Amino acid sequence: xxxxxxxxxxxxxxxxxxxxxxxAFAVHIAATPLLxxxxxxxxxxxxGFILPSMAQAMTPALQVATTWLAxxxxxxxxxxxxxLSLPLEVGRTSALALWTWVIAAVTAWGGINGLRAxxxxxxxxxxxxxxxxxxxxxxxxxxxCGTGLTFAREAVAHWSLGPRRSRVLFMARxxxxxxxVALALAVFLWPAPETAFSDDGxxxxxxxxxFGVGIAVAYMLFAGRRVPGQSTxxxxxxxxxxxxxxxxxxxxxxxxxxxxxxxWTLAGFGVGxxxxxxxxxxxxxxxxxVVLVLTGVHLGLGVGAVLLGLVxxxxxxxxxxxxxLALSRKGEPVPVSVVLGSSGVAxxxxxxxALTRDVPLDHSGLVTAVVMAVGVxxxxxxxxxxxxxxxxxxxxxxxxxxxxx
Amino acid sequence: MSEHAVDTRGWQQTFTAFRGLAAVVVVLGLxxxxxxxxxxxxxxxxxxxxxxxxxGMAAGQLASLLRLPRLTGYLVAGVLCGPHGAGxxxxxxxxxxxxxxxxxxxxxxxxxxxxxxxxxxxxxxRSLAWASLAQLVVLGPALxxxxxxxxxxxxxxxxxxGVPLWAVxxxxxxxAISKSPAATLAVVAETRPKGPVTNYALGxxxxxxxxxLVLFAVAxxxxxxxxxxxxxxxxxxxRELGEALMSSVAAGTTFGLLIALWLWLVARxxxxxxxxxAYGVTAFCRYFHYDTLLVFVIxxxxxxNVSRMGHHLMETAREASGAVMVVFFATAGxxxxxxxxxxxxxVALVLxxxxxxxxxxxxxxxxxxxxxxxxxxxxxxxxxxxQAGVTIGLATVVAQELPDVGMSLSSLMIAVVAINEMVGPVxxxxxxxxxxxxxxxxxxxxxxxx
Numbered sequence: 142x143x144x145x146x147x148x149x150x151x152x153x154x155x156x157x158x159x160x161x162x163x164x165a166f167a168v169h170i171a172a173t174p175l176l177x178x179x180x181x182x183x184x185x186x187x188x189g190f191i192l193p194s195m196a197q198a199m200t201p202a203l204q205v206a207t208t209w210l211a212x213x214x215x216x217x218x219x220x221x222x223x224x225l226s227l228p229l230e231v232g233r234t235s236a237l238a239l240w241t242w243v244i245a246a247v248t249a250w251g252g253i254n255g256l257r258a259x260x261x262x263x264x265x266x267x268x269x270x271x272x273x274x275x276x277x278x279x280x281x282x283x284x285x286c287g288t289g290l291t292f293a294r295e296a297v298a299h300w301s302l303g304p305r306r307s308r309v310l311f312m313a314r315x316x317x318x319x320x321x322v323a324l325a326l327a328v329f330l331w332p333a334p335e336t337a338f339s340d341d342g343x344x345x346x347x348x349x350x351x352f353g354v355g356i357a358v359a360y361m362l363f364a365g366r367r368v369p370g371q372s373t374x375x376x377x378x379x380x381x382x383x384x385x386x387x388x389x390x391x392x393x394x395x396x397x398x399x400x401x402x403x404x405w406t407l408a409g410f411g412v413g414x415x416x417x418x419x420x421x422x423x424x425x426x427x428x429x430x431v432v433l434v435l436t437g438v439h440l441g442l443g444v445g446a447v448l449l450g451l452v453x454x455x456x457x458x459x460x461x462x463x464x465x466l467a468l469s470r471k472g473e474p475v476p477v478s479v480v481l482g483s484s485g486v487a488x489x490x491x492x493x494x495a496l497t498r499d500v501p502l503d504h505s506g507l508v509t510a511v512v513m514a515v516g517v518x519x520x521x522x523x524x525x526x527x528x529x530x531x532x533x534x535x536x537x538x539x540x541x542x543x544x545x546x
Numbered sequence: 547m548s549e550h551a552v553d554t555r556g557w558q559q560t561f562t563a564f565r566g567l568a569a570v571v572v573v574l575g576l577x578x579x580x581x582x583x584x585x586x587x588x589x590x591x592x593x594x595x596x597x598x599x600x601x602g603m604a605a606g607q608l609a610s611l612l613r614l615p616r617l618t619g620y621l622v623a624g625v626l627c628g629p630h631g632a633g634x635x636x637x638x639x640x641x642x643x644x645x646x647x648x649x650x651x652x653x654x655x656x657x658x659x660x661x662x663x664x665x666x667x668x669x670x671x672r673s674l675a676w677a678s679l680a681q682l683v684v685l686g687p688a689l690x691x692x693x694x695x696x697x698x699x700x701x702x703x704x705x706x707x708g709v710p711l712w713a714v715x716x717x718x719x720x721x722a723i724s725k726s727p728a729a730t731l732a733v734v735a736e737t738r739p740k741g742p743v744t745n746y747a748l749g750x751x752x753x754x755x756x757x758x759l760v761l762f763a764v765a766x767x768x769x770x771x772x773x774x775x776x777x778x779x780x781x782x783x784x785r786e787l788g789e790a791l792m793s794s795v796a797a798g799t800t801f802g803l804l805i806a807l808w809l810w811l812v813a814r815x816x817x818x819x820x821x822x823x824a825y826g827v828t829a830f831c832r833y834f835h836y837d838t839l840l841v842f843v844i845x846x847x848x849x850x851n852v853s854r855m856g857h858h859l860m861e862t863a864r865e866a867s868g869a870v871m872v873v874f875f876a877t878a879g880x881x882x883x884x885x886x887x888x889x890x891x892x893v894a895l896v897l898x899x900x901x902x903x904x905x906x907x908x909x910x911x912x913x914x915x916x917x918x919x920x921x922x923x924x925x926x927x928x929x930x931x932x933q934a935g936v937t938i939g940l941a942t943v944v945a946q947e948l949p950d951v952g953m954s955l956s957s958l959m960i961a962v963v964a965i966n967e968m969v970g971p972v973x974x975x976x977x978x979x980x981x982x983x984x985x986x987x988x989x990x991x992x993x994x995x996x
Contacts, residue, residue, distance in 0.1 A: 380598075383595050384595075
């Protein structure tokens with residue numbers, strides 16, 4: 142009975158989340174902060190509609206959802222369109238990601254120390270000093286995941302960028318991937334004594350790669366050369382992703398990292414991965430909405446973590462603004478809002494990491510800081526986008542766009 | 547099509563099926579990697595769900611190649627992966643998938659109710675009424691009378707005699723006459739048939755479910771009375787059952803009308819709505835002890851016959867039940883205790899064979915009384931062999947509520963279900979094929995919508 146009530150609560154969350162777009166635009170708020178706030182409102186700490194035991198029991202759903210989202214991000218990795226050089230574009234995307242990482246690291250370091258000096262330590266980030274660089278690495282990797290593909294695509298449709306149209310789209314597709322790889326690597330520097338493969342980070346990484354590639358190979362064997370998108374293949378893919386999430390959880394490896402590797406392998410070697418990407422893309426938005434709301438349910442709003450999130454958001458804004466400048470040419474500026482918006486991958490990846498390491502989310506300053514930073518930058522991205530839209534003379538009649546979810 | 551082309555297609559299908567098996571082997575290899583770690587005791591329900599879904603799909607693909615129902619593949623996958631097979635999944639893992647089963651049962655019953663239209667009932671009521679009567683007066687008594695002949699060979703029931711033996715026989719026959727709406731609907735969903743045999747099958751398995759519930763309650767009451775020397779006969783249980791059944795009909799009608807109202811006013815996000823209704827109504831039924839299956843069947847019937855949008859909801863239910871059915875039947879397979887079948891296979895085989903023979907005889911009598919068309923006379927019985935979830939549920943009640951003999955009788959019932967569950971869908975698909983009804987229904991390839 143309790144399990145059914147739990148599912149009903151989850152469905153209510155999905156139903157509420159499905160109406161978020163209209164609400165978000167009505168109150169001029171980006172979807173990510175709205176959905177997280179909705180979760181926080183429903184949570185035991187908010188109005189209490191979701192009981193603490195229910196919130197706890199929802200974590201398997203969260204694990205599966207984050208694995209699925211990461212698989213979709215991996216699936217999106219593809220070669221640049223003709224006219225662009227692959228090494229050059231990958232190098233450019235990685236350089237900008239590295240740049241964001243460095244700026245985020247500097248601000249995070251400054252923020253944590255400043256808050257500690259002010260007597261506002263960040264919950265979960267004030268413990269073992271040996272782990273601080275690792276946790277900082279995770280925070281900064283989460284800041285790298287950024288440009289929302291939908292946002293970028295819509296923005297490109299609004300401002301004809303000429304030859305750089307393909308470049309911005311390529312970056313939009315891939316800086317999520319760079320962030321996901323960075324997060325996956327950072328995980329193995331965060332020891333967790335109670336898990337199976339934790340005594341040796343390299344062994345854990347090897348197991349992660351084996352899982353990601355192995356599950357992808359299983360799907361490729363099952364689907365063969367069939368045209369992707371058939372219902373049997375879709376069900377098999379869902380089964381494999383769920384199994385991967387379960388296996389990863391049992392092995393103490395982040396499911397999101399396994400999912401990402403699986404998607405990446407499918408993108409590289411699968412038959413018709415672009416068609417598979419198109420057929421599964423429709424699931425991305427509802428799954429992400431549920432993840433964001435569930436993250437909100439688990440979130441603990443410590444003052445230190447919230448302030449650190451604001452500091453990170455400022456750092457991210459600076460880093461992305463400079464990135465946009467680097468992409469611009471004379472007479473063809475790239476608006477900051479195009480690269481600032483978040484695809485929402487940062488939050489699921491960080492949540493997956495925290496769940497893997499058995500960190501209760503409500504005690505995780507790391508997750509709170511990342512959620513705050515992403516939420517604030519999403520909000521800024523939407524405001525900047527609206528501002529640019531109102532001043533732009535080349536604005537078309539295209540529908541307004543949401544950042545994030 | 548040339549012979550060479552047919553050959554090539556056959557090889558391709560074989561290759562596809564074996565590729566699916568190879569994919570399962572890869573997943574099992576990864577599972578082994580994890581399970582070999584001493585710190586890991588079990589892989590958990592999330593993995594169980596994923597494995598059953600994927601292995602079920604692969605086994606279903608192989609079954610389809612062998613011209614068997616996909617459902618047989620799902621069951622075999624469940625048996626092999628389950629705690630009684632290779633032991634990849636624990637009892638706890640399989641039990642924790644109960645939520646998926648609740649959704650599956652709701653979708654199955656809703657679709658079963660949606661298959662009935664007022665026009666169809668008007669056309670078939672005579673056939674269904676005579677068929678139900680024949681099952682009650684021929685099959686039930688025949689199984690009841692045959693039970694004492696087999697009972698001395700059933701482990702745990704050897705010493706039983708006299709009135710208690712007859713009482714246990716009554717419980718056995720009440721459970722043995724039950725059918726499987728889930729298996730029938732799964733075969734219908736896969737093969738999309740249309741015709742008199744399909745109508746007969748759907749009508750019988752759904753309507754007969756209600757009769758079985760009443761008979762089972764009566765038989766259990768008698769058995770508890772005669773097996774326990776201190777118990778006294780009370781008709782209170784029957785009154786409670788009557789109230790529960792009437793309340794279930796009322797609740798089903800109310801929910802059906804509410805769903806129809808929603809379809810009229812909103813009709814968006816149908817999948818989300820359907821899943822919410824499935825779980826919400828299930829929780830409601832459990833709280834008030836209503837018959838969930840009956841409530842959903844009535845609700846499906848009302849929606850289909852009251853709302854113009856009813857068929858849209860049924861189509862959504864059909865689409866949603868694809869993956870859910872795989873998990874439902876794979877879980878049913880995982881629950882099957884093959885060890886019990888191994889120990890008592892001779893007795894189980896005799897009882898299952900008797901059930902098949904008497905089912906055919908009862909069908910023959912029913913068809914004659916109802917003056918059914920020739921095709922129904924020939925192949926109608928093929929739909930009444932399957933047994934699955936309902937029967938397993940009744941067997942569980944027997945194990946819990948009958949002192950001393952409950953466990954033995956329940957194990958025997960599950961062994962018989964294992965045989966019927968494997969054989970029934972295959973025979974039904976064969977019957978539909980022989981009746982020429984395969985692939986003629988809505989949604990089948992080549993079917994023109996009217």
